[in-house]
Amino acid sequence: MQHATTLKTLQTAAALAALALGAAAFAQTLPQTPGPKNAITDVPGIEVGQHTVTNGAGGMTGTTVILARQGAIAGVTQRGGAPGTRETDLLKSEKAVGTVHAVTLSGGSAYGLAASDGVMTCLESQGIGTRMPNGALVPIVPSAILFDPGRCAPFSFRPDASFGEAACRAVNSGPVAMGNVGAGAGARSGGVKGGIGTASALLPNGVVVGAIVAVNSVGRTFDAATGEFFTGYIQGSQDTTISSVQAAPEAERDELLRATTIAVVATNVRLTKAQANKVAQMADDGLARSIRIAHGTGDGDTVFALATGTSTATPSINQIGGAAADVLSRAIMRAILAADAIRIGTCQVPSYCEQFPSRCQR
Numbered sequence: 001m002q003h004a005t006t007l008k009t010l011q012t013a014a015a016l017a018a019l020a021l022g023a024a025a026f027a028q029t030l031p032q033t034p035g036p037k038n039a040i041t042d043v044p045g046i047e048v049g050q051h052t053v054t055n056g057a058g059g060m061t062g063t064t065v066i067l068a069r070q071g072a073i074a075g076v077t078q079r080g081g082a083p084g085t086r087e088t089d090l091l092k093s094e095k096a097v098g099t100v101h102a103v104t105l106s107g108g109s110a111y112g113l114a115a116s117d118g119v120m121t122c123l124e125s126q127g128i129g130t131r132m133p134n135g136a137l138v139p140i141v142p143s144a145i146l147f148d149p150g151r152c153a154p155f156s157f158r159p160d161a162s163f164g165e166a167a168c169r170a171v172n173s174g175p176v177a178m179g180n181v182g183a184g185a186g187a188r189s190g191g192v193k194g195g196i197g198t199a200s201a202l203l204p205n206g207v208v209v210g211a212i213v214a215v216n217s218v219g220r221t222f223d224a225a226t227g228e229f230f231t232g233y234i235q236g237s238q239d240t241t242i243s244s245v246q247a248a249p250e251a252e253r254d255e256l257l258r259a260t261t262i263a264v265v266a267t268n269v270r271l272t273k274a275q276a277n278k279v280a281q282m283a284d285d286g287l288a289r290s291i292r293i294a295h296g297t298g299d300g301d302t303v304f305a306l307a308t309g310t311s312t313a314t315p316s317i318n319q320i321g322g323a324a325a326d327v328l329s330r331a332i333m334r335a336i337l338a339a340d341a342i343r344i345g346t347c348q349v350p351s352y353c354e355q356f357p358s359r360c361q362r
Helices: 002-025 109-125 161-169 273-290 317-338
Strands: 046-054 060-078 099-106 143-145 195-202 208-215 262-267 302-307 342-344 347-349
Touching: 046 161, 060 109, 060 161, 060 208, 060 262, 060 273, 099 109, 099 161, 099 262, 099 302, 109 143, 109 161, 195 317, 208 273, 208 317, 262 273, 262 317, 273 302, 273 317
Parallel strands: 099 143, 262 302
Antiparallel strands: 046 060, 060 099, 060 302, 195 208, 208 262, 342 347
16 A cells, blocks of 8 residues: 555656646746847748828728748638638648748728739739749738728728738838738727737747737727736736726727737748647637637637748747747737827727826837
8 A cells, every 4th residue: 555655656746747847848938028129020031011091081091911031831710700811721731832922911801802912913023922833923822801991981992902012012121110000000999099019029949929910809908997908917018118007988899890800920930831820829819818809700800820930949839829829919919009099070089098198108
């Protein structure tokens, strides 16, 4: 009996030791060290271009292009109930094509998918794409849209192919503008102005993870009474400084089907297509933590993952996926913090920073 008890004690100790080693290997990635730009462009091989158009009466819309000039292995997760997407089936693990050249995020509802036509034309003119046996060049450009038409503008005010081409021509690897730009120009979120946000993290082993997101959610990202972000525990001093608590009245929600948060996460490691899809799934947890509600019947929430493969570091999917979730949460908060109110005539859209000025130091 004593021998059995001792054996059980040793087995328990070994199991606990194994758990401890596992925890060390796959530890939570917080606190995160942002990259020099705190943007998805900190990931080597990733560039971003944006095109924004306003109508002078408060209406805004636009397109954001995330370019992987040398190609990237890609995955996707789509959990919203009303998606507007293009080329997402191609990213399933069993499909033939694994390399993409850009991802397009756009306003315009389903009409905005036309922006990708302009991105493809732009890339083709630069010799970027998959070479076919007959010599033809086909850029692979998965896309997702959000619903912003008809806000302070006619419903016909929406992106087309020219938006995608302009955004593609504007790509660079520098700092990324946030707030009322690109795909986030006409976005709203839980009664305040939504927008584009981005963030990055440098992990100790040389892995870089970044995210960019257009937040256009029915659900809120913050407590309506206090202004506290649901994932405020993730934010660093570079993102915002929280001081006194303020109360705010309950904000109106957007109408059903006028929603959707769309995002791209990226890393510099080399992943398989199945691993990229897993990272996208894990990153989507960052969206779900940040927005209440998320993935609803009127949302088209979609998250893409890109792996540029510029680093030879051995990938830990748990580490990369966990970091991607945290970085996406930070990008969502930064989008709301960066968004400016619209105050033109009858078009009145408040910003988070108007409602909670003491919480908003940019």
